[in-house]
Amino acid sequence: MNEYLAVILIVVIAIIFNNLNTKIRKLEKEVSDLTLRINKKTIHPEHPQEETPSEEIIIQPQESVHEPHREVITPHESKENTQRDWLNPVFEFLKQNILTVIGIFTLVLGIGYFVKYAIDKNWIGETTRAGIGLCTGTAIILAGHFLRKNYQTFASIITGGGIAVLYFTTTITFREYHLFSQNTAFIITSVITAVAIILSYYYRSEVLIIFSLIGGFTAPLMISSGENNYLFLFTYLTLLNIGMLAVAFLKHWKSVGWTAYIFTSIYLFYWTVDLPELLSIVFYLINYIIFYIFALYHYFRKNELSVPDILMLALVNFSSIIGLTYIFNELQYEPVIIFPLIFASVNSILLFREYGKRNFGIPFSIFTGITISLITIAVALQFKTHLITSVWAIEATLLLFIWKKTSHKIFKTCFYVLFPLVILAQFITWCEYFNASNLSIIFNPIFLTSLVTIVSIGINLYLLKNTSEKTETGTHSFFEDLITTASYGVIYAAILFEIIYHINTMTWIAIASVALLYSIYYIFILLFFRKKLSIPQFLQTGLIYVFFSLIIVNISITTSSVVTDILSKQLQNNFYLLHFLQWIPFIFLSLKIIPDTKFHQSKISYWVISLAFIISISCELRHLYVMTSAHDIVDSYAVKNHFNILYLPIIWTILASIFIYIGLRKNIQEYNKVGFGLIGLMVLKLYGYDVWQMDNISRISAFIALGVILLLSSFTFQRLKNIIKNMVDTKEKNKKNEES
Structure with a gap:
């Protein structure tokens, strides 16, 4: 009974849809005819009106009153609007076609549940099930084919759903029913992918080819038997990427290349971690060439680089460096700097091409930044720095540099995303101090990695200082202030951990005394060069409060314990002279720097300085008295x-x-x-x-x-x-x- 009701419901829905479709077509025709008539009247008016002087007197003021304000849009403003709205087509597509996407997804699920119900009732056998799935997918594709003329986007999504049905049917037939071998399943999925790409090119549908590529890249997962046949897999992926490259060149579809790059990178990184071997290097280089050509297509045609092109150039270079260097390190091959230098050479060729044409625009800046970054990575790797931390730090600086040269805010946004990862990776690197032994001073992998991060952070601060965006209140943006504060914190921690590691054999109070003295001088240096470093006012005030707090803690607690260790012969007498160095920044800060800042805007500032001065003088004289008596x-x-x-x-x-x-x-x-x-x-x-x-x-x-x-x-x-x-x-x- 339920089956009959379902059939009746489907027939009723079909009839209603047909009636609605007929009415919509009539309405479209009426609108088209009306538009045509209006256009004819506008071009050839039948009865031009004679304007009287009185009418002119009345109309002109109204026109002047109601005339909208016209703003002169400069090329720079137009460029910024274009940059700001580069995601609008994606959101517009989703807004207009979200119901279609959900509908085709629901239809595929409904067909799947119907087939499952039929299987549970033993209505159909395994071969029949596979046939139903293939026929259903083909029928959906044919439906999309007949709808493509009037409803191109809708037809593309429908066709993509049909292709998905074919992929899933082939997968289930191979995995669950074992009706054919793995080779046969691979041939079928390859044919489906090829047909889908051909249909995409024939229909001129970017949406359909994305569906096709997703199916093509997930097909190996669908028919996988658990064996790691990477040679076969990446030969297939390479052929798929070459086809992608051809379609991208013919139709100028950027999304096609990005879809292929994301899937290919996931496969390559998984292979690299699972089974690092020399064979994977070949496919890294092949895919580097493919996607580099894809990124430079518009550059060679129009001598310009768009936002997606620049992002692709940066990602292809740095993701390839990470994978290839990881393989060399795991297999213990040398030299690890060969790939950064090779990629730097490739970019330098394009750099000299721009230089030869005396064209110092955006492409020149991009190739310069990438080349210098790759050479920097090569130097860092030669000194055995940690790969991920160094690469991310340099890549973050490159993104900020590209933003400065192009004014495309997407690169600054990417920098904001990557910079916290740099700090996280740096913290993981510092954790190796706990297990490290016999590290040389400065020239050790941990501190050299920190040095790369410090240099990149220094460049970041310089770029942010010279391209600082201010809010309506005249202050820096929240993210800039946060990154500035975190940057100085990373530099402070990098040097501090290196110092502590090399004095860890001393008593804990001696280590604390040295750490506090370093902290006092670090803050003093920042405040001394506050204008050149463009340190925000809130950070200056905070640093002064921290400075006096450290002075109080150091002289009242730490130095007192140092005196105790000296009297108990755990420290030498001359160690006590070390803490006298804190008086130099203390006096200079109080007399010269603070009067030149806005520290005294708060009344509590006078009490903080007074408290620090009273405690310091009192404790210092007491320590001297105890040491001498x-x-x-x-x-x-x-x-x-x-x-x-x-x-x-x-x-x-x-x-x-x-x-x-x-x-x-x-x-x-x-x-x-x-x-x-x-x-x-x-x-x-x-x-x-x-x-x-x-x-x-x-x-x-x-x-x-x-x-x-x-x-x-x-x-x-x-x-x-x-x-x-x-x-x-x-x-x-x-x-x-x-x-x-």
Whole structure:
């Protein structure tokens, strides 16, 4: 009963569709006739109207009012619009034909479910099943053939669905029913692919040939028996790519080449990882030639390179380098730099061709960038750097360089995608420090890889600085700021890990001390050259805060532990001199660099500087006192306690006086608050704790010294206030005299 209902439903749908199709054809004819009549009236008006002067007076203002604003579009703006809308045809195709694609996919699934139902009911045998599938696919192709004149795109999708049915039928017949051998199945799929390509060329349908190529490239997977017969597979793929190249040249279809390149690359990389052998090198080179010719087709015809052409050139070169170099490394052949140099030579020929014509446009820049990148990769590989990290770093820089030369934003977008992968690959490279032993200084594979990344990042920062895009608020874009910050972080980490590796035999506190000192100088160098490096303002402010935080941690915690290790004879006495180097950037930054930045826009900045200065001076003097007075660790505890009780209040009082003096002199209220707050803290400490720990002599000495300091400070402040008051009064008198 259900079967009869299904048949009746199909017949009803067919009748309805036929009626709708007839009405649509009539409507199309009426619209066509109406359009033709309108065009005739526009070209040959039957009754031209005579315009009166009054009509002119009325019409002209209306035309001027309602006339749309015409913007003058420069060639540059037109080019940018073209670049921005290069994906529009794809989205437009999907928008207009998505229902057709879903419909043919649903139809194929429906046929499949019907056949499965028939099989479950034992209505048909295996041979009949295969025949039904082949006939159904052929019928769908014929339906597309008859519809191609009026509905070309729809017919192409229909035909592609029919080809898919033929592919799947052949696959199931071979795998499940075993009605013919693998060779027969391969011949059938090859014939289907050839017929599909011929139909695509005959119908002039780019959509259909993409369906055909997808079927052609997936056919080996469909009829695979599990054996790795790569020679047979890639001979077939090479012939398929040659056919693709011929069709692409005849019809100028870019999507055909990209489809073939993606599938071929997947197959090649799988072969390379699964079974690296010399035979695969031959097919790498063959496919390099095929796709390089494909990428340069328009260049030799029109002497120009489009966005897809440039992307193809970059990807073909770098993907081939990765695969070929991996094979050489796995098979331990030398020299690994032969392929980068060969590819660089190929690109250099095109480079000199452009140079000979004195044509220094986009093609010249592209060939220059690719050639230099390949030579750089060859040098990096010669020094045994890590392949993926080096290639990705150089390729990211090449993409950014191409974006600068062509202004095609797709290359900058690709750079944004690839740059995080470069950082990830670099982190994986750094992890090898944990298992490495006896690495030479600088000239080791890990750091040389980092050096390649550092150089490429330096070029990236230079290119971003000179092609910086700003937002409406005048600030850099988010991605540029993020990449800038990450770039400086990668450079910092690369040098830091190399230093730590070579001093890892020292005590942990010595390693931490060296690492902190390096960090302080690294930040200082960035801030010193902040203008030349075009470091964003937010990053400058952040670096200053980090700088003072590192100063506080280093001198209060790390240096204290260093003193302890020196007293316990774990470190030499001269190691203590190392941390004195931090005072050079500390003083220079405070006096020269910070006044030239916007760091003091926030009031908390004054407190951060004051805190760093107070802690640094206090801890430094305590370390010196302990180093000169204590003989061992046990003795150091009493020395530290004596310093904290007797000398620290005096130091804080002097520092408080200095802050208050600077605050009054420069009219900075925050320094006044710091000074008086420090005096309050000192008084609480003195009367709440220190007095009860001192002997009589020390107590008397402390009170006398503090009293004298406070009196002198008070006298100085009073004099300073009077001087300032006299200066203000003098200015007011002069102003009044000038007015009178």
